[in-house]
Amino acid sequence: MKDDYSDKNPDLGRLYAEHLDTVKARHDDALEKSGAAHAVIFSGAPRYAFLDDNTYPFRANPHFVSWLPVTAVPFSYIVYSPGEKPLLIYYQPKDYWHTVPAERDKCVLIGEIDDAAQAFGIERINPTTTLNLLHLARGSKTAYELECMRLASRRGADGHRAAEAAFRAGASEFDIHQAYRAAVSLGDDELPYGNIIAINEHGAVLHYTDLERSAPAESRSFLIDAGAQVHGYASDITRTYSAADANFNALIDRMDALQLAIVDGVRVGADFRDLHLETHRLLAEVLVDADLARGAPDDLISSGTTSAFFPHGLGHLLGVQVHDVGGHLADESGVTIDPPSGHPFLRLTRVLEEDMVLTIEPGLYVIDMLLDNLRGSPAEGQINWDTVDWLRPFGGIRIEDNVRVLSGGSENLTRDAFAAQE
Ligand code: GLY
Ligand code: MN
Ligand code: MN
Numbered sequence: 328m329k330d331d332y333s334d335k336n337p338d339l340g341r342l343y344a345e346h347l348d349t350v351k352a353r354h355d356d357a358l359e360k361s362g363a364a365h366a367v368i369f370s371g372a373p374r375y376a377f378l379d380d381n382t383y384p385f386r387a388n389p390h391f392v393s394w395l396p397v398t399a400v401p402f403s404y405i406v407y408s409p410g411e412k413p414l415l416i417y418y419q420p421k422d423y424w425h426t427v428p429a430e431r432d433k434c435v436l437i438g439e440i441d442d443a444a445q446a447f448g449i450e451r452i453n454p455t456t457t458l459n460l461l462h463l464a465r466g467s468k469t470a471y472e473l474e475c476m477r478l479a480s481r482r483g484a485d486g487h488r489a490a491e492a493a494f495r496a497g498a499s500e501f502d503i504h505q506a507y508r509a510a511v512s513l514g515d516d517e518l519p520y521g522n523i524i525a526i527n528e529h530g531a532v533l534h535y536t537d538l539e540r541s542a543p544a545e546s547r548s549f550l551i552d553a554g555a556q557v558h559g560y561a562s563d564i565t566r567t568y569s570a571a572d573a574n575f576n577a578l579i580d581r582m583d584a585l586q587l588a589i590v591d592g593v594r595v596g597a598d599f600r601d602l603h604l605e606t607h608r609l610l611a612e613v614l615v616d617a618d619l620a621r622g623a624p625d626d627l628i629s630s631g632t633t634s635a636f637f638p639h640g641l642g643h644l645l646g647v648q649v650h651d652v653g654g655h656l657a658d659e660s661g662v663t664i665d666p667p668s669g670h671p672f673l674r675l676t677r678v679l680e681e682d683m684v685l686t687i688e689p690g691l692y693v694i695d696m697l698l699d700n701l702r703g704s705p706a707e708g709q710i711n712w713d714t715v716d717w718l719r720p721f722g723g724i725r726i727e728d729n730v731r732v733l734s735g736g737s738e739n740l741t742r743d744a745f746a747a748q749e
Contacts (some may be wrong), residue, residue, distance in 0.1 A: 332481060342471035353461060356464075358409060358435065364434070365430065366405075366406075366434070367404055367405070367434050369388060369436065369437070369440065369445060387401070390437045393472075393559075403415070406428065435453075455661055460659045465652065467682040468682050479561055482562070483553065483555040486508070486510045490551050491568060493506035493507075511555045513556070518556070520649045522536070522551070530722025531692040531694050547721055552725065561649050562741070562744075563645055564728070572721070578617055579724055582724045583726055585689055590728060593679065594733065602641055607633045610689065619711055620710050631669075634669065638697055640666070641688065643686055684740070685730055
C-alpha cells in the first residue's frame with residue numbers, strides 16, 4: 328500500500344472512534360431540530376462529460392467523507408438513526424434499497440441526487456436547517472480531523488520542498504508539478520484542488536492552472552499554491568520564491584512578516600472581517616515601503632489601491648473541502664454575515680471559534696486589468712508605475728498557512744510541518 332501519511336500516527340484509529348461520537352452527536356442535534364429520525368447520506372454519483380461516456384473525477388459528498396475516510400466510492404450510503412450503529416451501504420448494483428429505514432417520512436437525505444431512484448422515496452432532501460446545523464458544527468474540527476490535517480500539512484510540505492528544488496534546478500512548470508506529485512504520492516484527481524505552479528508573470532494569475540511544458544529562458548520567481556490530503560482532509564499551502572533577485576526576495580520577506588503578523592491576531596473571538604481589513608492596512612505600509620505606492624494607509628485603502636494589488640480574501644475555512652462550508656453562516660436559521668463593503672470575495676466572515684482551521688493567505692500581485700481600472704481615479708497618482716513595471720516580471724507574491732484557532736492564539740499547521748522537515 329502506498330504511503331498515505333496516515334500511518335505516521337498510530338493513534339489515528341482511537342481518534343477516529345472519538346470523532347465518530349462527535350459526528351453522531353452533531354447529527355442527533357440536527358435531526359432533532361429538523362423533526363427527523365434518520366439521516367441517509369449519499370456519497371454521490373459520477374458525472375459524465377457532455378456527449379461522452381467518460382466521467383469527471385469523482386468527488387464524494389463532503390458530508391459522507393466527514394463520516395468516514397472513504398473518498399472515492401460513488402453510489403454508497405450511510406444510514407444513521409440516533410442511538411443505533413451507523414450503517415454503511417457500499418455500492419451494490421442490486422437491491423440495496425431495503426436497508427433504508429421504512430419510515431421514509433422521518434428521513435432526511437443529504438447528498439446530490441440526480442435520479443429520483445437514488446432517493447428511494449425520501450422527500451426531504453438537503454433540508455436547509457439540517458445542513459446549516461451540520462455546516463456550523465463542521466467549522467470546529469475534532470481531534471481526529473486535526474490530526475488528519477496536520478498529516479496533510481506534512482504531506483503538502485514535502486511536496487513543496489521537492490517543488491522548490493525542481494524550480495531552483497530550472498525545471499518547467501509541468502516538471503515541477505510532477506516533482507510535487509511524486510513527493511506527495513498523490514494523483515492529480517487525489518489532490519484537494521488543481522495545483523497552481525506559476526513561474527514569473529504567471530504568479531499574477533490567481534487561479535493559474537496551465538502547466539508550461541518548457542522552462543522559460545529565465546526563471547525569476549515561483550509561486551506555488553498546492554495542497555495534499557489525508558483521509559479526505561486537505562491542506563492548502565502557498566509559498567513564493569525569488570530565484571536570484573535580492574529586491575524581490577526582500578519583498579517576499581516583507582509579505583512573510585505581514586502574514587505572520589496577521590496569524591498572530593488569530594484567536595478565539597477574533598472577527599475574521601477585522602483581520603482581513605487589518606491585512607489591507609499592513610499591505611498599504613508594505614506598498615509604501617516598497618515604493619509601489621505613496622499615501623496614508625486609509626487613503627490607499629479607500630481609493631482601491633490596496634484592493635487592486637490584493638483582490639482576494641484573506642482566507643477561508645478548511646477541512647474536507649478546501650473552501651469548507653459555512654464561512655458566512657451566523658446561525659442555524661441560515662442568516663449570513665456579509666463581507667465588509669468593497670470586499671465581496673471574503674469567504675469567511677465569522678467570529679473565530681476554538682478548533683476552527685482556516686487559511687491566512689495575503690497576496691500582492693501586478694494584475695494589469697485591475698491596475699488599469701484605476702487610471703483616471705485618485706489612485707492613479709498614488710501608484711508608482713515605474714516600480715509596478717519592475718515588479719510585473721515577477722508576477723506576484725502569496726504566502727498561505729493553515730491555522731488552527733485556540734483560545735489565546737493559534738497552532739500553525741503549515742509552519743510546524745515545514746519545521747518538522749529540518
Ligand atoms: N488554493 C485555493 C485557495 O487558496 O483558496
Ligand atoms: Mn486557500
Ligand atoms: Mn491555496
